[in-house]
Each structure stands twice: as structure tokens, then as C-alpha cells.
Amino acid sequence: MIHTILSMLSTFFVHPLFYVGIFCLAMIGATRVAKERASFHTRVYGKRAEFILTVLPSLLAGFAISILTISLGITMSLPLLLGLTIVPILFFCGRALQLQTPAYTMSLVLCCFVVLSFFSVPNMFTTQLKEAAWLPSLFLLQALLLFAQRMLIRHNGATLSSPQLSYSKRGRLIGSHQMKRLWLLPVVVFIPEGLLPGFAMTFGDVSVQPILVPFLLGFQKNTHAFLPTVAARREAVPYFISACLSLLMAMGLYMYASPWLALIGALSIGIIHASSSYYVYRKEQQQPPLFTEEEKSVRIVGILPGSPAAKMGLAIGEEIVNVNGCVVFDERTLYGALQKNPVFCKLKIRDRAGELRLVQGALYDGEHHQMGVLLVRRDEKRIDSVI
Structure with a gap:
């Protein structure tokens, strides 16, 4: 055998x-x-x-x-x-x-x-x-x-x-x-x-x-x-x-x-x-794209493993509506809102069902990837699209 x-x-x-x-x-x-x-x-x-x-x-x-x-x-x-x-x-x-x-x-x-x-x-x-x-x-x-x-x-x-x-x-x-x-x-x-x-x-x-x-x-x-x-x-x-x-x-x-x-x-x-x-x-x-730029929010297209975004429970397809009390609509406004408190953030999230929820978590001060979310950037902006 x-x-x-x-x-x-x-x-x-x-x-x-x-x-x-x-x-x-x-x-x-x-x-x-x-x-x-x-x-x-x-x-x-x-x-x-x-x-x-x-x-x-x-x-x-x-x-x-x-x-x-x-x-x-x-x-x-x-x-x-x-x-x-x-x-x-x-x-x-x-x-x-x-x-x-x-x-x-x-x-x-x-x-x-x-x-x-x-x-x-x-x-x-x-x-x-x-x-x-x-x-x-x-x-x-x-x-x-x-x-x-x-x-x-x-x-x-x-x-x-x-x-x-x-x-x-x-x-x-x-x-x-x-x-x-x-x-x-x-x-x-x-x-x-x-x-x-x-x-x-x-x-x-x-x-x-x-x-x-x-x-x-x-x-x-x-x-x-x-x-x-x-x-x-x-x-x-x-x-x-x-x-x-x-x-x-x-x-x-x-x-x-x-x-x-x-x-x-x-x-x-x-x-x-x-x-x-x-x-x-x-x-x-025949279906419209899901991951596109939004007028009054930013849609998450990806999450870096082990990042603050992953630990806060953010999910692919959700929208970030508000960060630290500021309305965000692209990666630049999101980055600016995060600088208000570089070690902690409060987010208002619209989930895939359209419901709003509040999440908060600590950030890694001084790290290159502040939150670990991947976004759809504007074509004319050739800056880093990881926030």
C-alpha cells in the first residue's frame, strides 16, 4: 500500500x-x-x-x-x-x-x-x-x-x-x-x-x-x-x-x-x-459602471489589508460621505479632511444598501497610507490615489 x-x-x-x-x-x-x-x-x-x-x-x-x-x-x-x-x-x-x-x-x-x-x-x-x-x-x-x-x-x-x-x-x-x-x-x-x-x-x-x-x-x-x-x-x-x-x-x-x-x-x-x-x-x-466618481462622496474601490480602513470595517463599494465633519467629493478633499486630525478620524459612510452609518478609528501618524482606501481618481490628477 x-x-x-x-x-x-x-x-x-x-x-x-x-x-x-x-x-x-x-x-x-x-x-x-x-x-x-x-x-x-x-x-x-x-x-x-x-x-x-x-x-x-x-x-x-x-x-x-x-x-x-x-x-x-x-x-x-x-x-x-x-x-x-x-x-x-x-x-x-x-x-x-x-x-x-x-x-x-x-x-x-x-x-x-x-x-x-x-x-x-x-x-x-x-x-x-x-x-x-x-x-x-x-x-x-x-x-x-x-x-x-x-x-x-x-x-x-x-x-x-x-x-x-x-x-x-x-x-x-x-x-x-x-x-x-x-x-x-x-x-x-x-x-x-x-x-x-x-x-x-x-x-x-x-x-x-x-x-x-x-x-x-x-x-x-x-x-x-x-x-x-x-x-x-x-x-x-x-x-x-x-x-x-x-x-x-x-x-x-x-x-x-x-x-x-x-x-x-x-x-x-x-x-x-x-x-x-x-x-x-x-x-x-449593458450595466453602468459601479466604481465611478461621485458628486458628493467618494466610492471605495479597494481596501489595503491590515490598514485602518480594514480595521474600521469599511467595505468595497461603500461611499465615504463625511470625514471629520467635512464633506468630501474627491481624493484631495478627503486628504485635506484627514489632516484635521492626523491620528484619529470620524467617518460617515453610506453602505451598499444606501444606509448611513458612523465609524471612527485611529490612523498611523506619519505613514504614507493614511487610511488604506483605494479610490477612483480624477483623470487630470496624477497624484497618489491611496488615501
Whole structure:
């Protein structure tokens, strides 16, 4: 048993997708910090935030899926696993994390192997498994990963989103929040016995052995019309739809393993997922920007961790109406009001529901970041937009 566990771990850590995922996480962190500095002259979160945020959710999701794959005996051949490695790497060349979803990667792999099954090709280009075994198994694995991706986006996608400034269609500076996540899920699947040294199990008349395979699930969204949590919930809907379709296809193929049915199903899942994602995108584009300049207040587009603003409970999307008895309407008036009492401040806040509340707290006298709130600055003012 110990030898089997070590063999499983070795297959995970020698897998190319493991190192591709680590490299991509590092690039996401470096790019995010550069954009935050360009917008606010400071970083909001450290470069390691992407690693810290995604490790535990990835392990939990991978563990939950592995329980199901072991219980269901989902078996893959080495050619299939090779295809599930090459396609995600090719998609990374497009630098779009939204392509890293089983709705696209696994659908493309499935279509390729189904088409190749109609021709006389070498064994390395075939699944080397019976259609009644690999077709429903691949759709079932796709469904499990899509359900996991939906949960990860909904509950982890908006955590520590990155505030940024950009120009609207009318040429005005507006605030937005960028969400970029890449989850690296360790999932147990089975391969035919004898391909690797290790413990073998028997399902029916087939002997298989377990291996640990990394699967990459990506998410990318830049929202200007909604709070990050709301945008993430909206973006999770297409993944739920695709997961349900994959599950229906798996059930249908267990009863009737037709390659033509599998081909139509894979194409349908990819097209429906793309269409539903585009629908969500278009609906947001029709909404007015949320993070803009206000006439009689300043809207918070971001909060620096550990700052006085964070300790006072200020939240993204709220408006600062009054500071130390002074009405504020931009970063200059806010900075001037803070100078009235450089070690303590009293704020009147309008929350996201439109209700007013009073908060107060101590400041760090002499520190560069007086409060730790990130604001949408006026375009003509090129001063520091961290107050």
C-alpha cells in the first residue's frame, strides 16, 4: 500500500501540468501586482496570494472528486491522459484562463479521439479502451470537474479580487475588479494494470491501478458593474449548466455507447458553455459602471489589508460621505479632511444598501497610507490615489 501511495504521488509531481500550473500562478501574481502599482502606486496583495488562496480549495475539491472517481472506477488510458495534458498546455498559449475548463479541454480531447476512432491509426492515437468504458467515464469526469469549478468560482473566485483603474467607453477613469484564479486539483483515476508498477484493483473483468493526475481549472473575470462576489456568482451559472449536460451525456452513454452521440454531446457542451458565458458577459456590459466618481462622496474601490480602513470595517463599494465633519467629493478633499486630525478620524459612510452609518478609528501618524482606501481618481490628477 505504501508503494502504491508513493507511486501515485510520483505521477502527480512528475506530471507536466503540475509545473505549468505553478509557473502560471507565479505569472498571475506578478502581473496583478504590476497592474495594481500602475493604478494606485502600491500593491494590494503580495505575489504569493494566488498560491495561498488556491491550495486548500484545490486539495479539498480534488479529494472530493477522488472519492467519487475511486467509487465509480473511472478509468483512463495513457493516450487519453496525454491528450488531457497537451490540450490545456496549448490553451495556455492563448493566455486566457477562462479556456481552462473541462467544458473546452475535455470536449476537444473527446472529439479528437472519437474522430480518430473512425480511421485506421496507430495505437498511440486511440484510446485503447472499449467505447462502453471510456466514453461515459470521460463525460462523468467532465461533469465532476465542472461541478467543482462552479463551486470554486462561486465561493473562492472573488476572494481578494484585484482593484484596478481603466478607461470607460466615454474616456473616463472607472474602477474595476479583476479576478484571476487557477486551481490545481489532484484527482485519482485508474489506468490499465501493468502500465506502471503498483497496486492493482479489479472492476468487473478489468484490472486497473490508481494514479494521481493534476487537473487545471481556470477563472478570469474583470467586473466594473458588480461587486466581485456578485460577479463571481453570475459567472458560475454557465459551469453549472455545462456540468448538468455532461452528467446527462454520461448517463446516456452508459446505456448506449455511441461515438456519434458522444461527438454531438461534446460539441454541444462546448458551444452551450461558450454561448451562456457570452450571454453573462453581454448582460454585464449593458450595466453602468459601479466604481465611478461621485458628486458628493467618494466610492471605495479597494481596501489595503491590515490598514485602518480594514480595521474600521469599511467595505468595497461603500461611499465615504463625511470625514471629520467635512464633506468630501474627491481624493484631495478627503486628504485635506484627514489632516484635521492626523491620528484619529470620524467617518460617515453610506453602505451598499444606501444606509448611513458612523465609524471612527485611529490612523498611523506619519505613514504614507493614511487610511488604506483605494479610490477612483480624477483623470487630470496624477497624484497618489491611496488615501
